[in-house]
Amino acid sequence: MSLLTPQRPSEGAHTHSGATMVPDASRAERTASFEVADFPVPHGREEEWRFTPVDRLGAFFRDEPTGACLQWEESLPEGVTLSTLSVPQWRDLGVPAPQDRAAAAAAAHSGGVALVDVPAEAELAEPVRIRLTGTEQDLVHGHLTVRVGRFARATVVIEHAGVADYSEVLTVLAGDGSHVTLVTVQEWDDASHHLGQHDVVVGRDATVRHIAVTLGGGVVRLNTNTSYTGPGGSFEGLGVYFADAGQHLEHRLFVDHEAPHCRSNVEYKGALQGETARTVWVGDVLIRASAEGTDTYELNRNLILSDGARADSVPNLEIETGEIEGAGHASATGRFDDEQLFYLQARGIPEDEARRLVVRGFFAGVVARIGVPEVQEHLMAVIERELAGGGE
């Protein structure tokens, strides 16, 4: 009887102030290149691929165009334009280079970059909405750039659904003083695979919120990399994921603090239900010698709802200067707490409702931070549906 020894979530939280922690290989030394050939095909034992089922992803590493694409539906508030750039034009924007073979192939072979432009000083009343739907399993190279002008305020919601093998490069260029919220929702069918590299370039004094909501897909792996072009930038990385049996959901973040007086705050929360549900969270933060006055915190929590599910959580902080405001991380993975369930049931609340309350409660804080009501409501509804389904 598993109820005999309720396991409390294991807590691993610590805060560093001005301490220096350097792991074996600095995150700064990873290859970044526009050339596919600069990245060997991964075999799965590399540090950055060790959790990923690369054997299911062969198509993503081929160095050739496929011509396939997803179905697009977009809704653009007034003033926002959608146009196409060639790959050389895109590179001329000074965008960050791909950091793995799949991203390099996606950037090279997309055939063109969809550019969403929000003009300077625009204040969008409605989100930009882009819905991408796959209808067959052909590999699609997706290439999107969201450019937000100086002092503009914009929310962009990108939704993914259907069946696809989707290899994606998404670049967010947030102009000086802009406020950008980008939400990416993964609600693929179970057969789908999605590898994405999201680069967030935070302008001077800009505030960017990148929000990943991953609820569906056979394999989803998103790499979100943040860099700052000047001081005063702020990045918030939020994530919510719910893995069912057979799903592998992986989120990797890399925040590269090079400019001084910038801030980053990362909070990812995930639940796992079903024997073979699998999640991975990796949070790398690098505070370079030049980045004095940095303030960073990252947190990942996982809630395991059934036996056999597995969550990996790897926070990693590299600090090369002592002159920082604060740097910390916390990571915890815990089993569903039967004592909480007992307490609620002892007040008359039926078991399924009590479970819903606890899971809702687990996600409540991070969901409230999303700040985009349509996304929050939809996501909680999906999670409740998943709970009702019991992970089958």
Add this chain to the structure above:
Amino acid sequence: MSTLEIKDLHVTVETEQGTKEILRGVTLSIASGETHAIMGPNGSGKSTLAYSIAGHPKYTVTGGTVTLDGEDVLAMSVDERARAGLFLAMQYPVEVPGVTVSNFLRTAKTAVTGEAPKLRHWVKDVKDAMGHLRMDPAFADRNVNEGFSGGEKKRHEILQMELLEPKMAILDETDSGLDVDALRIVSEGVNRAKERTGAGVLLITHYTRILRYVKPDFVHVFVDGRVAEEGGPELAERLEAEGYDRFHPVNVEA
């Protein structure tokens, strides 16, 4: 008029050393409006009795019966027991992160009565009950038991007793860890709820202190998993003077 009947209850728990019998034949009968105090030394099985009645999955009933108005309590799930009218104020209330007190109370009330309470009345009832227990209204927006002090947790338990209006309330060391003021406030809450609803109360305590505020009709001395002696309020006074020593199993056998 309700009766909670516990007959010859035997309960075991799994430990690293194997199965351990903790309750060894407990018999008790509590009727509406009555207050029964269970007193006993640490480790005598008081919480085990409370949890077993509430249906905690850790405890296995190996013999005996528990009925509420003739209904088999042991056949009910934890939530069914609560809906049947049983309430347990826990010795160590559990934190439920992300669930606010107000949401929790409303959900529990709805579950227990089978329909959502009328909003206007409910808001007022909660506010009044919190006021009586000297709880800051801000508690309603806090997460259940999260970051509560020991005393705040106990007030929150009695708040639930007042609002959920059970037929039978088991209070497991609700007095432990309270200062005199808090003890008085919490005791008044128990008396108020009892008076209003006519509930039966099983008051588990290690000390006699709370019995000055919540007057017991019966006192049961609990030792080594069973009731060793029973009497009226005067028994509590004797315990106060003499302690539990004379009930120690070694002495009993000697």
